[in-house]
Amino acid sequence: xxxxxxxxxxxxxxxxxxxxxxxxxxxxxxxxxxxxxxxxxxxxxxxxxxxxxxxxxxxxxxxxxxxxxxxxxxxxxxxxxxxxxxxxxxxxxxxxxxxxxxxxxxxxxxxxxxxxxxxxxxxxxxxxxxxxxxxxxxxxxxxxxxxxxxxxxxxxxxxxxxxxxxxxxxxxxxxxxxxxxxxxxxxxxxxxxxxxxxxxxxxxxxxxxxxxxxxxxxxxxxxxxxxxxxxxxxxxxxxxxxxxxxxxxxxxxxxxxxxxxxxxxxxxxxxxxxxxxxxxxxxxxxxxxxxxxxxxxxxxxxxxxxxxxxxxxxxxxxxxxxxxxxxxxxxxxxxxxxxxxxxxxxxxxxxxxxxxxxxxxxxxxxxxxxxxxxxxxxxxxxxxxxxxxxxxxxxxxxxxxxxxxxxxxxxxxxxxxxxxxxxxxxxxxxxxxxxxxxxxxxxxxxxxxxxxxxxx
Numbered sequence: 456x457x458x459x460x461x462x463x464x465x466x467x468x469x470x471x472x473x474x475x476x477x478x479x480x481x482x483x484x485x486x487x488x489x490x491x492x493x494x495x496x497x498x499x500x501x502x503x504x505x506x507x508x509x510x511x512x513x514x515x516x517x518x519x520x521x522x523x524x525x526x527x528x529x530x531x532x533x534x535x536x537x538x539x540x541x542x543x544x545x546x547x548x549x550x551x552x553x554x555x556x557x558x559x560x561x562x563x564x565x566x567x568x569x570x571x572x573x574x575x576x577x578x579x580x581x582x583x584x585x586x587x588x589x590x591x592x593x594x595x596x597x598x599x600x601x602x603x604x605x606x607x608x609x610x611x612x613x614x615x616x617x618x619x620x621x622x623x624x625x626x627x628x629x630x631x632x633x634x635x636x637x638x639x640x641x642x643x644x645x646x647x648x649x650x651x652x653x654x655x656x657x658x659x660x661x662x663x664x665x666x667x668x669x670x671x672x673x674x675x676x677x678x679x680x681x682x683x684x685x686x687x688x689x690x691x692x693x694x695x696x697x698x699x700x701x702x703x704x705x706x707x708x709x710x711x712x713x714x715x716x717x718x719x720x721x722x723x724x725x726x727x728x729x730x731x732x733x734x735x736x737x738x739x740x741x742x743x744x745x746x747x748x749x750x751x752x753x754x755x756x757x758x759x760x761x762x763x764x765x766x767x768x769x770x771x772x773x774x775x776x777x778x779x780x781x782x783x784x785x786x787x788x789x790x791x792x793x794x795x796x797x798x799x800x801x802x803x804x805x806x807x808x809x810x811x812x813x814x815x816x817x818x819x820x821x822x823x824x825x826x827x828x829x830x831x832x833x834x835x836x837x838x839x840x841x842x843x844x845x846x847x848x849x850x851x852x853x854x855x856x857x858x859x860x861x862x863x864x865x866x867x868x869x870x871x872x873x874x875x876x877x878x879x880x881x882x883x884x885x886x887x888x889x890x891x892x893x894x895x896x897x898x899x900x901x902x903x904x905x906x907x908x909x910x911x
Contacts, residue, residue, distance in 0.1 A: 460542035461519065465527070466550050467534050468559040479566050491565055492524075497678045497859070498561040498691065499524050503537075503544040504681045505554060535562075557682055557689045560596070564691040565674075567595050585817045589692070589700045590806055596690045598669060598705065599805045605707040605794045607667065608786055609639045611721045612646025612712030613895050614680050623746040623779065624649025624712050630783035632657025632666070636790070639706055641698075642670020642689060643680035646712040651685040669705075673698045679857035694819045695850060699724050704807045707790045708740035710782065711772075713749045715895035716856065719756070719886070720849035724816060726760065726768045727842030733811035738796050740789025741772040744782045755889055762882045763845060764838055815843040822851035822861060824868050832875025832883075845883075848873050852887070855906025856896055865906045874910035884909040 482491050500522055523538040535558070544554045593599050608631055612624065628638060628650030638654045640647035651668040658666035670686035673695050682689055692698040702709070703725060711722055722743075729739060743753055753774050760768050775782050794804070802809045820826065830844045851871050854861030865871070874880070887907070890896055897903045 461522070461539040462542050462545060462548070463536075463538045463540065464545070464548065464550070465534050465536045466555055466558070468555075482566065482569055491569055494674050495562060495565050496522070496524055498565065498674055499558055500541075501678045501681045502554060502557045502561060503541045505544070505557075505684050551684075553684050553687070557686065560689040561677075561691055564592070564596060567592065568693045582812065582814045582817055585697070585814075586700065586704070586808075586812065589697050589704060592692060592697070593690065593701060593705065593806070596688075598688060598690050601803070601805050603804065605790050605797070605804050606636050607639050607669070607705060607707050608636050608650075608790075609702050609706035609709045610646065610650040610712065611641065611702075611709060611714065611718055612649075613714030613718050614641075614643045614645040614647065615715065615895055615897055616645045616713055617894070619746050619748055620713050621645060621649050623744075623749075623777075625653035626779040627710065627712075627744065627782050628653025629657045630779045631786065632663075633661060634783050634787045635661060635663060636783070636787065637667035637669070639667070639669040639671065639702065641676070641680070641717075642672050642682040642686050643676075644683055646714060646718075647680075648683035648685060649712075650710075651683065655685060671698055671701050671705075675854065675858040675860065678859060695853075696817055696819050700812060700817065703728065703739075703810060703812075705805070707793050707804075708786050709742075710786065711741070711743045713745045713752050713895070715890045716849045716852040716887070719890075720846050720853060722756070722760075723764075723842050723846040723849065726764060726771055727839045727846060728810065728812055728816060729771045730764070730768060730839045730842065731811050731813060737809060738789065738792040739771075739810075740786055740793070742782055742785060742789075743772055743774045744778075745776065747777040750776050752889070752893070755886060759882050759886050763879055764842055768838070768842075813839065813843075815840055816846070820847045820850055822847075822854040822864075822871070824864065824871060827851045827871040827873060830873070830875070832873070832879050834876060834879070845879075848883075852907050861906070870906055870908045872908050872910050877911050880909055880911045884911075 500519055519539060519541065521539040525536040527534040527536050544550055624646045631638065631650065632654035638650050640650060654666060654668070667688060668685050669688045670682050671690050671692060672682065673692050677691060690701065692701055699721065709725060711718060725741065728734060745753060753776065757769060757774060773785065775785065797804060800809060827848065830848055832844055832848065834841060855865045855871060891903055891905065
């Protein structure tokens with residue numbers, strides 16, 4: 456990644472987080488024993504690199520070794536002093552408004568995670584406490600909209616997709632926007648940006664002035680995949696598991712576009728949850744879609760689900776190829792089913808409390824080499840647990856591909872070793888090889904060296 460011009464300046468928040476306590480400021484100081492500075496610096500640098508052509512957190516950090524961010528507490532509020540910041544984040548010396556908003560959103564979420572995590576609530580299980588923590592995080596970010604009708608469509612898909620697939624994601628987003636639906640994605644480039652871009656035009660046509668383009672990320676991902684500039688609400692959850700739970704608790708339906716390891720992780724996460732017996736009657740529209748050229752991709756993914764999780768899992772989603780309008784119509788109808796169901800059960804529209812999520816999908820997975828080798832990838836277990844372990848395997852590959860800690864671990868110890876039953880390892884290997892050959896592991900033009908090795 457080439458170094459670009461830098462500048463030094465100061466910025467103040469706009470509309471939120473004008474005041475920090477002395478304790479919060481100390482937590483952000485580099486000299487503090489429990490400093491939040493490194494993680495905030497990493498997230499801030501990624502946000503200032505919005506539009507970057509890199510998906511490697513290590514490369515971004517190395518491109519701006521002298522970047523520094525200082526929190527200045529004044530009587531009238533807080534200010535950020537930036538040193539050697541990427542110049543592309545500014546126009547005539549002034550920070551672009553969307554960049555400034557996201558910068559202070561990152562500060563808000565990082566501080567909240569450190570200072571406002573509540574202790575275990577009496578009478579609640581660990582799983583319930585985690586869900587409450589996700590709720591509180593989203594509430595603090597003002598992402599929950601009580602009283603609003605269900606209209607939030609989560610769009611998952613790869614950050615590295617070709618031009619045809621990207622154009623298709625915009626077309627789907629446009630059709631969703633015409634039907635007055637809002638968009639939530641992982642906030643990055645590719646299939647995370649396209650639906651938002653399409654929806655902005657459709658919302659303008661429908662004279663919708665308060666369209667939502669919600670981006671949900673986590674520190675390790677956002678450091679490598681800078682948020683796209685269309686995002687007008689950014690939430691940085693503490694880890695990938697809480698990020699995924701935020702998606703499924705807030706979203707009223709999910710669309711999955713072509714992608715790589717991260718997209719497979721998301722699909723397996725959702726399928727594993729929906730396979731839980733307690734969720735059998737719960738409506739949750741899930742559509743896999745892409746242009747005609749992506750049909751072989753979905754065919755292979757569909758077969759992988761069949762081999763690993765079975766026919767029941769395949770019935771949880773629809774595959775619609777090359778028909779953006781039909782995708783939007785199906786999603787609109789599916790969300791209406793969700794609305795009726797929640798009215799009947801007196802469940803909230805803004806947060807899906809009825810969805811049962813077992814601890815296997817909530818507990819953070821540390822993608823160490825030992826933990827990856829220890830994954831139980833066999834059919835000698837309940838099917839939802841196999842989905843949870845497959846999800847963890849793909850999560851490790853994502854970490855090795857783009858996260859600073861994962862990249863460093865691969866450099867020091869070599870590729871992750873993923874092992875299990877041959878009947879699972881063979882289709883897994885074929886799927887991953889297809890992701891590599893199709894350029895879905897890294898951004899176009901980047902050389903990809905596998906961070907994993909399949910042991911049959």
